[in-house]
Structure formats: structure tokens, C-alpha cells
Amino acid sequence: xxxxxGKYTLEFEDGIGITGYGAVAGKKESEGMLGGNFxxxxxxxxxxxxxxxxxxxxxxxxxxxxALSRANKxxxxxxxxxxxxxxxxxxxxxxxxxxxxxPYLGIYGACSTMAEGLIMSSVYLASGAGSxxxxxxxxxxxxxxxxxxxxxxxxxxxxxxxxWTVTGSGSCVLENSKNGIKISRALIGKIVDYDVKDLNxxxxxxxxxxxxxxxxxxxxxxxVPKDYDLILTGDLGEVGSKxxxxxxxxxxxxxxGIHNDCGLMIFSRERQDVHSGGSGAGCCASVLCSTILxxxxxxxxxxILFVATGALMSPVSSQQGGAIPAIAHLVNxxx
Amino acid sequence: xxxxxGKYTLEFEDGIGITGYGAVAGKKESEGMLGGNFxxxxxxxxxxxxxxxxxxxxxxxxxxxxALSRANKxxxxxxxxxxxxxxxxxxxxxxxxxxxxxPYLGIYGACSTMAEGLIMSSVYLASGAGSxxxxxxxxxxxxxxxxxxxxxxxxxxxxxxxxWTVTGSGSCVLENSKNGIKISRALIGKIVDYDVKDLNxxxxxxxxxxxxxxxxxxxxxxxVPKDYDLILTGDLGEVGSKxxxxxxxxxxxxxxGIHNDCGLMIFSRERQDVHSGGSGAGCCASVLCSTILxxxxxxxxxxILFVATGALMSPVSSQQGGAIPAIAHLVNxxx
Numbered sequence: 001x002x003x004x005x006g007k008y009t010l011e012f013e014d015g016i017g018i019t020g021y022g023a024v025a026g027k028k029e030s031e032g033m034l035g036g037n038f039x040x041x042x043x044x045x046x047x048x049x050x051x052x053x054x055x056x057x058x059x060x061x062x063x064x065x066x067a068l069s070r071a072n073k074x075x076x077x078x079x080x081x082x083x084x085x086x087x088x089x090x091x092x093x094x095x096x097x098x099x100x101x102x103p104y105l106g107i108y109g110a111c112s113t114m115a116e117g118l119i120m121s122s123v124y125l126a127s128g129a130g131s132x133x134x135x136x137x138x139x140x141x142x143x144x145x146x147x148x149x150x151x152x153x154x155x156x157x158x159x160x161x162x163x164w165t166v167t168g169s170g171s172c173v174l175e176n177s178k179n180g181i182k183i184s185r186a187l188i189g190k191i192v193d194y195d196v197k198d199l200n201x202x203x204x205x206x207x208x209x210x211x212x213x214x215x216x217x218x219x220x221x222x223x224v225p226k227d228y229d230l231i232l233t234g235d236l237g238e239v240g241s242k243x244x245x246x247x248x249x250x251x252x253x254x255x256x257g258i259h260n261d262c263g264l265m266i267f268s269r270e271r272q273d274v275h276s277g278g279s280g281a282g283c284c285a286s287v288l289c290s291t292i293l294x295x296x297x298x299x300x301x302x303x304i305l306f307v308a309t310g311a312l313m314s315p316v317s318s319q320q321g322g323a324i325p326a327i328a329h330l331v332n333x334x335x
Numbered sequence: 336x337x338x339x340x341g342k343y344t345l346e347f348e349d350g351i352g353i354t355g356y357g358a359v360a361g362k363k364e365s366e367g368m369l370g371g372n373f374x375x376x377x378x379x380x381x382x383x384x385x386x387x388x389x390x391x392x393x394x395x396x397x398x399x400x401x402a403l404s405r406a407n408k409x410x411x412x413x414x415x416x417x418x419x420x421x422x423x424x425x426x427x428x429x430x431x432x433x434x435x436x437x438p439y440l441g442i443y444g445a446c447s448t449m450a451e452g453l454i455m456s457s458v459y460l461a462s463g464a465g466s467x468x469x470x471x472x473x474x475x476x477x478x479x480x481x482x483x484x485x486x487x488x489x490x491x492x493x494x495x496x497x498x499w500t501v502t503g504s505g506s507c508v509l510e511n512s513k514n515g516i517k518i519s520r521a522l523i524g525k526i527v528d529y530d531v532k533d534l535n536x537x538x539x540x541x542x543x544x545x546x547x548x549x550x551x552x553x554x555x556x557x558x559v560p561k562d563y564d565l566i567l568t569g570d571l572g573e574v575g576s577k578x579x580x581x582x583x584x585x586x587x588x589x590x591x592g593i594h595n596d597c598g599l600m601i602f603s604r605e606r607q608d609v610h611s612g613g614s615g616a617g618c619c620a621s622v623l624c625s626t627i628l629x630x631x632x633x634x635x636x637x638x639i640l641f642v643a644t645g646a647l648m649s650p651v652s653s654q655q656g657g658a659i660p661a662i663a664h665l666v667n668x669x670x
Contacts, residue, residue, distance in 0.1 A: 001336070001462065001463040002462045002463045002464040003463065004464070004465070008438060010464050050655070051655050053651060053652065053655060054655065080523060084441075084443060086424075087649065087651070088423040088424070088649045088650070088651060089421075089423070089443070089445065089647065089648065089649035089652075090443045090647070091647070091648065091649045091651065091652045091657075094526060094647035094648075094660050094662075095647075095652060095657060095660065097526065098526035098527075098528055098660045101525050101526075102525065103343060103522075103523040103524065103525055104523070104524065104525060104526050104662060105442065105444070105451055105454075105455065105523060106419075106442060106443035106444050106445075106451070106647070106662075107440065107441060107442055107443065108419060108424070108425045108441035108442065108443040109440070109441050110424065116440055116441070119440075120440065120455070123458060123459055123462050123464055124458055124462075126462045126463075126464075127336065127337045127458050127459075127461045127462035127463075128336040128337045128338065128461075128462075129337040129339070129345050129458055129461075130339070147651075187438075188415060188438040188439070188440060189438065189439065190436050190437065190438055190439060191429060191432065191433035191436075191439050192433075193433055312424065312425070312426070312429035312430075312441070313424065313426065313429075314422065314423045314424035314426045315423070316388060316422070316423060316426065316482075317388065317424075317426045317430060320385070320386050320388060320389065322426075322430060325429050325430065325433045327429075327439060327441075
């Protein structure tokens with residue numbers, strides 16, 4: 001069962017175990033800071049398929065299969081799978097996962113999807129509805145770029161605030177397990193709109209959502225940043241991370257020294273031309289499942305906050321003058 | 336808490352109450368078979384906004400506000416809202432609901448979204464995570480047509496198997512209530528792909544998913560169609576309904592006389608030029624919330640199965656030669 005702490009925080013009384021995880025990434029990611037951590041590198045952007053969208057399906061399948069294998073489970077052991085991605089109508093997930101024959105609930109949280117999937121899986125398991133759940137998400141530079149921005153051949157100049165969409169996927173298998181890595185608390189974010197309209201500055205658009213979510217969680221749980229080994233945001237990048245520090249400072253919350261951002265971790269911003277950092281639903285998913293969860297398992301971290309952020313606009317809403325509404329979901333992971 | 340029946344069925348031990356519901360529809364829907372049942376008709380396709388997409392936001396707001404008012408709740412009483420729609424990146428929901436400031440989880444189930452939202456809300460409440468939840472979905476003829484098919488001005492000829500996207504929205508408020516309309520059981524569907532590729536025949540693409548879900552549920556619960564007052568599919572239309580009968584007959588299951596389809600109910604197929612029937616996430620949502628739930632409240636039905644179907648393709652996946660994967664989620668509603 002779940003208890004409520006304060007206004008928004010959910011507490012899983014016995015914790016929900018993350019018993020398996022898998023992360024798959026592309027060539028550019030393999031050349032970044034975490035290259036050695038991924039379970040598999042797919043060097044071909046097409047992953048042997050005819051289109052980039054079909055390649056993204058393969059990334060999801062491979063990540064999910066690695067998560068299954070680490071949990072020592074088969075697809076038929078999984079009661080429910082929560083999945084989504086950035087592609088219109090979430091075809092990365094529906095085509096990627098259809099062959100597994102698992103009851104499927106599609107979710108859409110843009111780049112916050114990994115945290116959304118972890119929360120939904122945890123709620124599902126806490127309700128007694130099942131004993132084994134999974135979540136998956138992905139992004140692919142080539143599918144995202146051509147859907148959200150420009151044709152790939154166009155070679156448009158990128159602004160310094162822009163981020164580079166990660167080609168990668170992450171997946172977790174969750175169970176009602178008392179040992180190992182556990183989700184102990186979570187907070188489901190509200191949609192926050194600070195009227196940022198620059199599509200090349202997603203970090204600035206999403207930082208306010210992260211600030212609201214972190215503030216709500218710390219207030220609800222009566223904790224401070226120093227109570228955690230790491231506060232890890234999804235993909236704010238350099239610009240968004242600075243916005244976040246500034247917004248939280250106004251509330252007297254200092255994240256420096258405790259905060260990192262998946263968008264800042266995955267690439268080498270010195271060697272690789274990614275401007276403000278990495279982004280995409282596959283960014284925080286693949287960083288979490290390749291690096292952070294193993295580090296928790298090894299004891300490097302004992303108590304972290306994973307705060308995945310998402311920008312909920314579309315090219316159409318932007319063309320119609322809409323600002324970028326954002327959301328941040330938080331998962332407290334411990335060992 | 337939730338118990339499992341058989342392989343896939345979830346049973347909510349005390350039932351989850353649907354304490355409020357609201358349905359809003361457009362002009363064409365007001366001229367159909369259920370015109371008098373909607374809480375509000377918005378005659379202007381733009382709903383006073385500058386674009387059809389912004390109009391869809393208004394439909395969601397109005398439906399949610401009516402559901403709140405019927406449940407005698409305010410937005411701040413709602414712990415969680417589950418919402419999604421057919422628009423790329425689900426902007427019907429994110430822009431429509433952002434002003435309410437409620438913790439938000441985006442879902443994507445295409446036209447099955449209403450059932451997905453009801454199931455997720457029920458699981459959330461059964462877990463103890465909250466005491467009041469809501470779900471919302473919508474579709475709009477003008478936004479769907481131009482996103483999925485042709486520019487509105489093009490005036491393309493429609494094939495006889497095609498369906499007409501409903502302009503409408505439905506919303507429910509759910510609570511852990513022991514009285515009134517209750518969700519007692521549910522089944523989360525698997526993705527089913529029978530290799531149907533005709534984008535003008537969604538009914539045929541979705542019927543196999545409905546057949547699998549209904550068969551699984553009847554097997555799990557050891558019930559037969561006659562145990563229910565009504566088995567209501569989402570938007571199979573005439574062609575899809577016939578496919579469903581034929582598929583189920585092969586398994587010895589006869590739905591005739593007990594089955595109806597929201598896509599067949601909403602429009603007058605004699606007076607209105609809708610070919611195989613209505614469709615869209617707003618179709619089954621607005622039929623359920625305008626007609627079926629009030630009928631259950633009045634005692635016309637005591638035990639129904641609401642089986643919402645969704646087609647999980649995108650224009651891109653279709654252009655790349657992909658078939659149409661489909662899904663059907665089932666909710667057993669009683670009084």
C-alpha cells in the first residue's frame with residue numbers, strides 16, 4: 001500500500017524493488033562519458049532496419065530484453081508494461097513492444113517518461129495488481145530531429161542553448177522485492193508553464209517544473225538536499241541546470257555539489273558538439289539504467305532523487321504560438 | 336487492494352466509485368442520436384479560440400469541469416489526473432489541463448484512452464495513493480483529420496469503411512466510494528497486430544484486439560456475454576463490429592443482442608454522412624459520460640463491459656509500410 005506524505009508525495013511502505021535494468025545506446029553515446037557502461041552499443045543508426053523509426057523499436061526491444069535478463073525473468077513473467085517515447089503516437093513503443101504479448105499501457109511524459117513509468121509501475125505493484133512490472137522508453141537523434149526540428153539533410157545551425165537528442169533506450173523490471181535497489185517515495189509533477197517559447201532552449205522551459213517538483217518533495221518529506229547522495233535531473237543540460245539553481249536559490253534551496261544532470265553526464269561537452277548537453281526520453285533512461293542503478297547496487301549511492309523532466313509541447317502547438325509547458329516527476333531510489 | 340482473477344483480470348475488492356462524469360460535444364454530434372444527452376454542446380468548431388487544436392483544449396476543460404461539478408469537487412480536491420488524446424505529443428491534454436495545477440500523468444492509448452484512464456485511476460485509488468482521481472480524453476474532427484489524413488480544405492472522398500472522428504470530450508472523477516456507479520473489474524489489453532494496413536478501415540484493424548480482450552476477460556472471470564446487460568465497444572463502427580462478431584463466433588462467443596458500439600450509437604448513419612460510424616478518443620468517452628453512465632445511474636443497466644479500442648499506428652509508421660497495431664482495454668462497470 002501507499003501512504004501520502006504532505007500534499008503530493010507518495011511513500012511505498014515496503015519499497016518497490018528495481019530487480020532488473022538495461023540500457024542500450026548509439027555510436028555517439030558510446031564515444032561520450034558513459035560509453036563503457038551501456039549493456040549494448042548499436043553502432044548502426046538504422047539498427048539493421050529500413051528506417052530510423054524502426055531502429056528505435058529495436059533499441060526498446062534490446063533494452064527491455066537486458067532488463068528482463070538481469071531480473072532473471074522472461075517476457076511472460078511480466079504482468080504489465082508501461083512504455084512511451086517522443087514519436088508521434090508513441091510508435092517507438094507500440095511497434096517496439098508488440099511482439100512480447102504483455103498487457104500494455106501507453107504513457108506520454110516526453111523526456112520525463114522514464115520517471116513516469118517507474119512511478120506507474122510502483123503504484124501498480126503496490127496496489128496488488130501484479131507481482132512483476134516493466135517500463136521502457138527511448139529516443140533517437142534521427143527520429144526526433146526530423147520530427148521536431150529540421151530534415152536531417154538540412155544541416156541547420158544549432159544555437160548554443162540547444163541540446164542533442166540521445167539515441168538510446170532504458171528499461172527497468174520492478175517487483176515487490178524487499179532487497180536490493182528500491183523505490184521508496186515518488187512525486188507526480190504538475191504541468192508548469194513559465195511562458196518560455198524558445199524551442200532551442202528546452203532546459204530553460206523545463207527547469208521551472210523541476211524546481212516546483214523538488215521544492216514540493218523536500219517540503220512534503222521535511223528533508224533537505226544534503227539528505228541525499230545525488231539529486232539527478234533528467235535532461236536540463238547546462239542552461240537548464242543553471243536556471244534550476246537560480247530558481248531554487250530564491251527558495252533558499254542549494255543544490256550545488258549534490259546535483260547532476262543526465263544531459264550533462266552522457267556526452268563529453270568538450271569533445272562532442274552537443275552544446276548545452278544531451279536530451280530526449282532515452283537520455284535520462286539510459287543514464288539511469290547504465291550508470292546510476294549499477295552505482296547504487298555497488299554502494300556508491302544510498303539515497304538519490306531521480307527527477308526526470310519533460311517538455312509537453314508539439315511542433316504544432318509551437319507554430320500556433322503556444323509556450324512550452326513542462327513537467328517533472330520525481331522518484332526516490334535507495335539501497 | 337486489487338486481486339487477480341485468472342491470467343489478466345484485475346478485481347477491485349470494494350469497487351472504485353465513478354462519482355462524477357461530464358461530456359461535451361460539437362455541432363454534428365448534437366445532431367446525432369445522443370444530442371440531448373451531452374452536458375454542453377459547443378457549436379463553434381473553434382470554441383472561440385484561434386485554432387482547432389486550442390479548441391480541443393476547451394473541450395477537455397469543459398468536460399472535466401462538468402465531471403468535477405457532478406462529483407461536487409473542486410480541482411484542488413483531485414489528487415491525480417490521467418489524460419491523453421490523439422494529437423501529436425498529446426497537446427489536447429497538456430495545454431487543456433495545465434491551468435488546473437493537478438499532478439498529471441500523460442497517457443497514450445489512442446481511442447482506448449478513456450478505458451486506460453479509468454483503469455489507471457482505479458489502480459491508483461486501490462493502492463491508497465489518493466482519494467480522488469480524474470481522467471479526461473478528447474478528439475476533434477478538424478484536428479484529427481488534418482493530422483492523420485488530409486488537409487481539411489482538400490475535401491477528399493471517404494471510403495465506405497472509414498469512420499468520422501467525433502468532436503467531443505469525456506471526463507470522469509473517481510473515488511473510493513462504496514455507493515453508486517462502480518468499477519469492479521478491469522483488463523489491460525495486449526497489443527494485437529493482424530497486419531491490417533488500410534488506414535480507412537480502423538474498425539477491421541481494432542476488432543481483433545477487442546476480440547482478444549473480451550475472450551481473455553470472459554475466460555478469466557468464468558462469465559458469458561449474457562451475464563452482462565451491455566458489452567459496449569469503443570469505436571469499431573459497423574465494419575469493425577461485424578469483424579468482432581465473426582472473430583468471436585470462431586471461439587463460440589455470441590455477442591449479438593448484448594453488444595453495441597459507441598461509434599454506431601453517436602451519429603445517425605442514415606441522416607449523417609459518417610460511413611462506418613464515429614471514431615476518435617472523444618467518441619467512446621463522450622458516449623460513456625453522456626449516455627451510458629447516466630443510464631447505469633437510472634438503473635437501465637446494472638452490469639456492463641466497456642471495451643475501448645485504440646489503433647496505435649501513426650501516419651509515419653503507415654507511410655513506412657507498417658500495419659496497424661491495436662489495443663483494447665476493458666472496464667467492468669456496475670451499480
